[in-house]
Amino acid sequence: MNLDIIIPKCLPFQSIAFYSITMPPRLNILSLARSIPYRPAPQPQWLPRPSIAPKAPQFRAYSDSKAPQPPAADRSSRIDAKPLPHVSEEAAQMAEITGSEGPDISQGTPVDEVVKGDKSAQEKLPKVMQDALKSNSNSAPKGSRSYSTMVTSAGGSGGPDMGMLNFPPSSSTPAIPGLKFDAPTLPLPKDGHLKHRYDPVVDQVIGLLMRHGKKSTAQRDMALVLEHLRTSPIPTVNPAKPLLPGAPPPSHLPLNPILYLTLAIDSVGPLFRIRSQKGAAGGGVALQIPVPLGRRQRRRIAIQWILKAASNRAQTGSGKGSYAQRVAAELIAVVEGRSGVWEKRNAIHKLGVSVRANIVLPKKR
Amino acid sequence: MMNSSTCLRSFSKLSLDRTAHASLTSRTLFAPQTACFSTSTGYRAQVTSKAKKPVAPRRGEKTLNVKKGKKAPNYDMGKRPNPGERKAQRKRIVLSNNNALAVASLQDLSPKNVLDPSIEGKVMGFPEEIVDALRAEEAFKPSQGWGLFRRPAALVRKETAQLATLIKAVEDAKAEKQPRTIRRLVTGDLMSGKSTLLLQGLAMAHLRGWFVINLPNAQEIAFARTDYAPLAGSDPLQYTQDTYTADLLRQILKGNRAFLEETRMVTKPDLPFPLPANSTLKVLVEQGMVNSEFSWAVFTTLWQELSQPGRPPIMFALDAIAHVMRNSDYLSAEVKPIHGFDLTLIRQFVDHLSGQKTLANGGIILGGTSQSNKPATPALDHFIKVAEALQSDPDNVPKWNPYLGVDQRVVDALQGLEDPKQKDFDVLRLGGVSKPEAKAMMEYYAHSGMLRHTVDDRLVAEKWSLAGMGNVGELERASVRLRL
Structure with missing residues (x-):
């Protein structure tokens, strides 16, 4: 049986993880030798929407205020049966009669001012206004949070800004009726989803760095690792331990530490694991079968190897950044081909080649 | 018949038993109480030969493991770092990242543009000689992000521009022969750039040719890791820190080398060591550096020299000031804690901060606060809050909480913050950048x-x-x- 590992030569870096262990393909004229990235031409945005414009509903929602209707007594034609107008309106009428300047009715009645100093009138006010009057007397309302617990004020000494000053309100109404906000532009941003907003490799390393559920500590360690990578000198790649094909030149790595990390991990990730099938070889001997791994699984194994090797390194400093510093040193060693992790990978691959005959594939019909 | 040990014990107690010698009772009543068993003779005995103790196996050495099933603990067999190596690595200051790209558009601060309001809002680089001076003065802190970029640069923010106007005001006042001592406490939230503002203040002072003295961390002065000695003839008793002061003189010399080399002494101080007449200030400072027992005398002499007419203004800065606004970790001869203000260097700073003394040629006294490492100092916190309220909301000035313990010396020193008329003593609050x-x-x-x-x-x-x-x-x- 012939087992080939097909590694595409000039794939972009992101798609390298798609190699697989396959049987030699039967010659197929219709299929292409290389996968061709195919992207459909961009189509104008189309959203399903009703063709008929929505009519105003015939019923009143609970949240709507009641339709303005005059009180029943107002319909009377007798002047003396009509209810008294509002305080301000009455004052305005009086002013009109006497020819003096009355209150502006369009402004509403300043009830606070009217009852100011009038104890008996204040007692007859509604409860809400009485409370408001009381709370005015001492400035800070009870149970309100002091501004000191909020985020800093931008001016240093000014009031709370909260970033809302000079905030441009969304002036343009969306072009598509029925939408409250503008439709997002496609393609959606990579970090658009809340749960996948970080780089997948960084997220996975953080998960494996984490001990005792202390994720924030792991995140800090990750940040320190990346900082070491970006401040370390440019690595010299060992041609005997080749990195992934299509990898950027080493001079680009320190300025892009996440790429540096991804490259180190993906380069030493094993392509398969060896599964031991108990008793399958007969005589109580386990049968070793290579099983291909997915991208995430390969990365997981590589990260575990690297972290193990890092914890076996001699500690040089002290304090919080010590482990992160060793992990970073191990990652650099991986890229430079000095790390013992390469031996682990080669051992697995060698074993895989020797036991590849154990793979039983379903018969072709 | 008693057995031998009981017999020995009763014999050893015989000397203490007063009933045994009735005639001596009256005298032995006053005799000192002695223990019936003493180990001191055993300790005093000359060791004739070395005790043959079984030597414990060295770490990592293989030994016969008799406990079956139990593995020997897996020690880390690597060589331990030398003493001080770990701390050196922790405190290492990296000011350059060779991988970072050099920013072509980055301008440098210069004596001309540093007080110019037009640089506000720009990121400005520090010139090389200033970086060396600041590094010598330990103005860069390990937690700051200098190591990420090609060379040190900092944003000239609104508060930096305010500090620049203060420097300009001091220089103008000096030109008019009315020297002004401006005192500021830099306050703000955690990571709001307080230490960086201090550093920018030092850099600006260097560029304008001021004399710069920086005490990088008050905790190092107060936490009793350096030697101290009472200062003869001081009342109330003060304490000098000779090694620390000698180290400070070394930093001062590195930071202000040009000025110290070209300036000659004009006073005739009474120093405990011979000094050639009309020698430069550098010679004086070097004497204090080498002989740490004279370091405080040298420091005071240097201060007197700086107070002579024609000398530059002084920038005197102290970071993490809360550590000295309380009792230090030093103990007096009566095993009482020594107040931070009784340490001579701190006394020098606080006297000028409170306004009790003024700088003869003007200058700025700059105190920095820390939010990440600060002891409880209710008086300092209160005065900072009051001063901030006076700036932002003068109608709601906080009152002193009577249930808090008050340190009267701190209150006396910071009294001026409560007085809105004292324009020269205030806080410089750092908020967020725009x-x-x-x-x-x-x-x-x-x-x-x-x-x-x-x-x-x-x-x-x-x-x-x-x-x-x-x-x-x-x-x-x-x-x-x-x-x-």
């Missing part, structure tokens, strides 16, 4: 290659909000530190 300032910073990050993103208003607004409305440290953390 969005244009944040944009300038983030563009610098992007030009350095540390931020891989197009810097547009949207990104700036996002990071600015994530950073708690422009807190500088959080802004750096959110944009370049890759901290999730």
Whole structure:
């Protein structure tokens, strides 16, 4: 049986993880030798929407205020049966009669001012206004949070800004009726989803760095690792331990530490694991079968190897950044081909080649 | 018949038993009480030969393991770092990242442009000689992000520009022969850039040819790790820290070498060591550096020299000031704690900060506070709050909480903060940077290659909000530190 590992030569870096262990393909004229990235031409945005414009509903929602209707007594034609107008309106009428300047009715009645100093009138006010009057007397309302617990004020000494000053309100109404906000532009941003907003490799390393559920500590360690990578000198790649094909030149790595990390991990990730099938070889001997791994699984194994090797390194400093510093040193060693992790990978691959005959594939019909 | 041990014990107690010698009772009543068993003779005995103790196996050495099933503990067999190596690594200050791109558009601070209001809102680089001086003065802190960029540079923010106007005011007052001593306490939230503002103040003072003295961390002065001795003839008793002061003189010499080399002494001080007549100040400082027992005398002499007419203004800075606004960790001869103000260096600073003494040629006294490492100092906190309230909301000045313990010496020293008429003593509160300032910073990050993103208003607004409305440290953390 012939087992080939097909590694595409000039794939972009992101798609390298798609190699697989396959049987030699039967010659197929219709299929292409290389996968061709195919992207459909961009189509104008189309959203399903009703063709008929929505009519105003015939019923009143609970949240709507009641339709303005005059009180029943107002319909009377007798002047003396009509209810008294509002305080301000009455004052305005009086002013009109006497020819003096009355209150502006369009402004509403300043009830606070009217009852100011009038104890008996204040007692007859509604409860809400009485409370408001009381709370005015001492400035800070009870149970309100002091501004000191909020985020800093931008001016240093000014009031709370909260970033809302000079905030441009969304002036343009969306072009598509029925939408409250503008439709997002496609393609959606990579970090658009809340749960996948970080780089997948960084997220996975953080998960494996984490001990005792202390994720924030792991995140800090990750940040320190990346900082070491970006401040370390440019690595010299060992041609005997080749990195992934299509990898950027080493001079680009320190300025892009996440790429540096991804490259180190993906380069030493094993392509398969060896599964031991108990008793399958007969005589109580386990049968070793290579099983291909997915991208995430390969990365997981590589990260575990690297972290193990890092914890076996001699500690040089002290304090919080010590482990992160060793992990970073191990990652650099991986890229430079000095790390013992390469031996682990080669051992697995060698074993895989020797036991590849154990793979039983379903018969072709 | 008693057995031998009981017999020995009763014999050894015989001397203490007063009933045994009735005639001596009256005298032995006054005899000192002695223990019936003593180990001192055993200790005093000459050791004739070395005791043959079984030597414990060295770490990592293989030994016969008799406990079956139990593995020997897995020791780390690596060589331990030498004493001091770990701390040196922890405190290492890296000011350059060779991978970072050099920013072509980065301008340097210079004596001409440093007081110019037009540089406000720009990121400005520090010239090389200033970097050396600041490094010698330990103005750079390990936790700051200098090591990410090609060379040190900092944003000239609104508060930096305010500090520049203060420097200008001092220089103008000196030109008019009315020297002014301006005192400021730099306050603000955690990671709001207080120490960096101090550093910028020192840099500006260096560029303007001032004499700069920096005490980088008050904790190092107060936490009793250096030697101390009572100062003869001081009342109330003060304490000098000779090794620390000698080290400070070394830093002063590195930071102000040009001035000290060219200036000659004009006073005739009474020093405990011979000094050639008309020698330069450098010779004086070097004497204090080498002979640490004279370091305080040298420091006071240097201060007198700086107070002579024609000498430059002084920038005197102290960071993490809360550590000395209380009792230090030193103990007096009566095993009472020594107050921070009784340490001579601190006394020198606090006397000028409180306004009790003024600088003869003018200058700025700059105190920095720390939010991450600060002991409880209710008096200092109160006065800072009062001074901030006087600036922002004069109608609601906080009152002293009578249930807190008050340190009267601190209250006396900081009294001036409560007085709105004292314009020369105030706090300089650091808030968040504005969005244009944040944009300038983030563009610098992007030009350095540390931020891989197009810097547009949207990104700036996002990071600015994530950073708690422009807190500088959080802004750096959110944009370049890759901290999730």
